[in-house]
Amino acid sequence: NAGVMQNPRHLVRRRGQEARLRCSPMKGHSHVYWYRQLPEEGLKFMVYLQKENIIDESGMPKERFSAEFPKEGPSILRIQQVVRGDSAAYFCASSPVVQPTEAFFGQGTRLTVV
């Protein structure tokens, strides 16, 4: 059983471009959570999704950021018109039920905006 898979592991974008981050949850997991980690800081909650539904996006900036978890395929975190301040590590976690003790994190995508 593969773990939570995120790709790409590293992503470099120029200011103004779009960044698309993918997260494939563990088999049997229908709950996905995205967190952002700025350098030397803890993880900050962004969004919680179940299949085809956004449950809580309270931690996600209102502009430029969007997330989806379609019926088929990975969850996608999309950042439009990236700025330098978007440079961070983006972690995805998945769980079979809504329980932090059952959630596993992926290896993260490190986004660098140049």
Place this chain on the structure above:
Amino acid sequence: QKEVEQNSGPLSVPEGAIASLNCTYSDRGSQSFFWYRQYSGKSPELIMFIYSNGDKEDGRFTAQLNKASQYVSLLIRDSQPSDSATYLCAGDMDSSYKLIFGSGTRLLVRP
């Protein structure tokens, strides 16, 4: 704003010693607390969780929770160089799915 506070460290201890990591939180309504270990450039890994006042032991690790003082700690006995990592404290302050993380304490175990 609900917060979890940790000393950034680094906390340096010799091999074999007890490492004590501390965390305070602002929300009295918090139910459960979690300790994650994160190696540089890697994903957070859950070590322990605690939701009752008192101590909880698992191998070399002991988590302690004091809800009256809003204080959580993690003790690592017989510290090993492989324990060198950043330790993140988190609480489920808003809901059962949203964790509020501290900024982490970097632990360095000297051989």
